[in-house]
Structure formats: C-alpha cells, structure tokens
Amino acid sequence: MTERSAAARTTTGPADPLDLLELGGSLSDEERQIRDVVRRLVDDRVRPHVAAWYEDGRAPVRELATEFGKLGLLGMHLTGYGCAGSSAVAYGLACQELEAGDSGIRSLVSVQGSLAMYAIWRYGSEEQKHRWLPSMATGAAIGCFGLTEADHGSDPAGMVTRARRDGSDWVLTGGKMWITNAPVADVAVVWARAAADGDDAGRVLGFVVPMDAPGVTAREIRRKLSLRASSTGEIVLDDVRLPADARLPEAVGLKAPLSCLTEARHGIVWGALGAARDCLATALTYAGTRHQFGRPLAGFQLTQAKLADMVLELQKGQLLALHLGRLADRGALRSEQVSMGKLNNVREALTIARQCRTILGANGVSGEYPVLRHANNLESVLTYEGTSEVHQLIIGQRLTGVNAFG
Numbered sequence: 175m176t177e178r179s180a181a182a183r184t185t186t187g188p189a190d191p192l193d194l195l196e197l198g199g200s201l202s203d204e205e206r207q208i209r210d211v212v213r214r215l216v217d218d219r220v221r222p223h224v225a226a227w228y229e230d231g232r233a234p235v236r237e238l239a240t241e242f243g244k245l246g247l248l249g250m251h252l253t254g255y256g257c258a259g260s261s262a263v264a265y266g267l268a269c270q271e272l273e274a275g276d277s278g279i280r281s282l283v284s285v286q287g288s289l290a291m292y293a294i295w296r297y298g299s300e301e302q303k304h305r306w307l308p309s310m311a312t313g314a315a316i317g318c319f320g321l322t323e324a325d326h327g328s329d330p331a332g333m334v335t336r337a338r339r340d341g342s343d344w345v346l347t348g349g350k351m352w353i354t355n356a357p358v359a360d361v362a363v364v365w366a367r368a369a370a371d372g373d374d375a376g377r378v379l380g381f382v383v384p385m386d387a388p389g390v391t392a393r394e395i396r397r398k399l400s401l402r403a404s405s406t407g408e409i410v411l412d413d414v415r416l417p418a419d420a421r422l423p424e425a426v427g428l429k430a431p432l433s434c435l436t437e438a439r440h441g442i443v444w445g446a447l448g449a450a451r452d453c454l455a456t457a458l459t460y461a462g463t464r465h466q467f468g469r470p471l472a473g474f475q476l477t478q479a480k481l482a483d484m485v486l487e488l489q490k491g492q493l494l495a496l497h498l499g500r501l502a503d504r505g506a507l508r509s510e511q512v513s514m515g516k517l518n519n520v521r522e523a524l525t526i527a528r529q530c531r532t533i534l535g536a537n538g539v540s541g542e543y544p545v546l547r548h549a550n551n552l553e554s555v556l557t558y559e560g561t562s563e564v565h566q567l568i569i570g571q572r573l574t575g576v577n578a579f580g
C-alpha cells in the first residue's frame with residue numbers, strides 16, 4: 175500500500191459533517207471567504223431573532239438591508255454602480271447562507287438584487303442606473319418587482335395592468351399582487367402591457383415607479399402562513415402618471431421580465447438548500463441527544479436511513495448548484511438549466527425539511543426549532559419564481575420541442 179492511499183484510508187472525514195463530499199474544497203479562497211462572512215452575519219443578526227420575526231409576521235427589512243448593503247450583498251453579482259461584481263457562485267453561496275437563516279431573509283436579498291436591481295441594470299438607461307443602483311446597493315433604497323397579478327400568476331402574459339401614452343407621459347393603471355418588499359419599498363419595477371393604440375402597442379414594457387408617486391398604494395398581505403419574516407404586498411396603480419424616462423428603454427416584451435426571473439431563480443437553486451441544510455443540521459443534533467427505547471434516535475437504523483438519504487439529496491443538489499453557478503460564470507447558463515436546478519433543489523429541500531420534522535417528533539412543530547418554519551417557507555419558494563409545474567413544462571418543452579403550457 176502506498177503512503178498516499180494509507181493516509182486516505184485513515185482520514186477522519188471532512189470538518190463539516192454535512193459536507194461528506196467535501197464540496198467546500200471545490201471553492202476558491204474568495205468564495206469560501208464570502209460564504210463564511212455571510213454565515214457569521216446570519217449567526218449574529220438573523221438566527222437569534224428570526225423565530226420572533228416569523229411569529230410576529232414582520233422583519234426589520236430596512237435595518238437588515240443596510241447591514242447587507244454594508245457587506246456588499248445587494249446586487250453583489252452585478253458590476254458597476256456601487257455593486258460588488260462577485261461571481262455567480264459567490265452569490266449562490268451567499269444565498270445558501272442567508273436561507274439557512276430564513277427563506278424570507280434570502281428573498282429580501284434576491285428581490286433587491288436579482289429582480290429589481292438586475293432589471294434596472296440590464297434594461298435601464300444610464301440615468302436610471304445612476305439614480306437607483308448605488309442607493310439600492312447600500313440598502314438605502316429598497317426595491318420590489320411587480321409582475322404577478324391577482325388573476326395572472328403562472329401566465330403573466332395575461333396581465334391586465336396597462337400603460338398608455340398621454341403626451342410624452344405614461345399612465346399606468348392596474349395592480350400587482352404577492353409582491354415581496356412592496357410595503358416597504360422606495361421603488362418598484364412594474365411590468366405593464368402597452369395600450370393597443372400607441373407606440374409598442376400591446377407589448378409588455380417595464381417602468382421604474384417611485385412608490386411615493388401619486389396613485390401608487392401598497393398594502394401588506396396579512397395572514398400568510400409562510401415566509402412570515404418577509405414583507406409581501408399588493409400594489410394598486412390608479413392612473414399613475416410617469417414621465418417618459420420612467421420606462422426601461424431596453425425592455426420590450428415578456429422576455430425582459432422572464433430574464434429577470436432566470437436571474438433570481440439561480441439564487442433560489444442555492445438558497446433552498448441552505449434551508450434544507452439547517453433542517454438537517456438540527457435533526458442530526460436532535461437525533462444524537464434524544465433518547466427513546468433506551469438509545470439515541472440516531473442509533474436506530476430507520477433514522478440513519480432518513481439521514482443518509484437526506485444528506486445524499488442535499489449534496490446532489492449542491493453539486494447541481496455548483497455546476498450551474500460555474501456555467502453562469504462562464505456566461506453559458508441557459509434558462510432550462512436553471513429550471514432543472516429550481517425544480518430539483520426546491521422540491522428536495524422541502525422533502526428534507528418535512529423528513530427532518532418527523533425526526534423531531536412533537537418538537538418538530540415548535541417554533542423553538544427552525545424546521546417547520548423552513549418547511550412552511552419552502553412552500554412559497556416552491557411556488558414563486560415559477561411553480562414546479564411551470565419548470566416541468568419548460569424542461570418538457572426543451573426535451574420534446576412541444577409547448578404544453580396552454
């Protein structure tokens with residue numbers, strides 16, 4: 175036996191028990207550093223309080239945004255205009271750590287950076303970028319992204335919010351529903367269909383709408399049983415008059431908001447596994463200390479089978495996320511690949527969260543432990559940014575060449 179293989183046999187295993195594949199070793203020093211900094215931030219600023227925020231149904235969004243801004247987490251994968259310009263993998267790792275705290279906290283960062291800021295960064299004028307991106311990067315200005323309507327979710331092409339020209343102005347009428355950050359936002363990127371009679375007739379256009387513009391109202395959606403440490407609202411647009419330069423000049427057609435969703439879905443591919451990892455870490459500790467029938471739960475074969483299957487799915491998901499992140503960093507990531515990641519990783523994260531819940535028994539339904547909070551949050555994550563069925567249809571269309579949506 176060579177010295178090298180003997181050493182490999184006697185290794186004591188990875189430092190992180192939930193990283194049996196030692197995926198951490200595939201990260202660059204900078205990526206590991208970002209992961210660790212965000213993990214510490216979550217440990218200090220989120221974990222001690224998040225159960226109470228969840229119970230109260232509100233989180234200190236502004237305060238958190240300022241702290242996240244100081245660390246450069248808002249729009250961190252964008253370049254210029256005060257954004258950090260980090261890699262897609264580094265952004266994904268940050269999402270994973272944030273969501274290990276709570277999916278609502280990760281949603282705050284995703285909506286700010288990947289939806290609102292990305293839309294302005296990708297489709298905005300230089301003036302719009304300079305006006306909004308630096309303050310959104312620091313967290314001084316909070317953004318939201320209004321695509322979904324009460325009657326048009328999976329099929330945003332059916333939107334009824336209208337934009338009509340009046341002289342050089344635009345006038346927006348309609349409403350958006352289920353909009354993350356809307357009640358606390360300073361600015362909304364709103365998608366509306368141009369009225370049938372003007373330029374760009376009938377096309378979906380994007381607008382940068384200050385939330386204090388006359389005719390804009392945002393109402394908090396109450397009684398959510400999921401993503402409670404996140405602010406979600408309805409936006410009412412009652413003849414909102416905007417100057418011509420409020421329109422995102424490069425955004426024409428539904429492909430513009432859909433490209434923003436692809437951007438945000440990449441963060442979810444990573445983020446959902448953070449919630450799953452936190453559940454698994456909790457269940458592992460619990461199984462080691464809770465005794466029934468004279469031995470720890472961890473000593474039962476059935477418990478070990480659950481734990482083994484869960485770590486397998488967690489790490490398969492992490493491998494997938496890393497692969498997609500590396501593709502993104504090479505500029506080679508396609509939307510159906512992101513759909514594969516979102517579909518698999520959120521579905522598996524939810525399965526892991528529910529399975530961990532069983533290991534905790536009655537304590538699994540208590541807010542003293544994070545597991546059911548994560549599971550409940552993941553129900554929203556499963557639905558937003560394209561439901562599982564929508565992602566199956568995207569993948570199915572790519573496989574068969576047949577559009578089965580309508």
Ligand code: FAD
Pocket residue numbers: 285319320321322324325326327328329351352353354355400401406554557558559560561562563564578579580
């Ligand atoms: P529907 O589209 O009505 O779908 C209901 C069910 O029917 C789903 O299971 C769906 O998969 C299925 N279905 C629909 N069409 C088909 C089909 N063709 N074939 C098979 N099955 C189908 N939106 C924003 O714009 N901005 C936000 O910031 C935002 N934040 C959100 C935050 C939270 C907490 C939640 C819950 C939602 C948020 N959303 C946001 C909205 C979210 O994107 C939508 O809920 C989602 O797109 C699904 O739309 P829907 O709820 O109208 O469901």
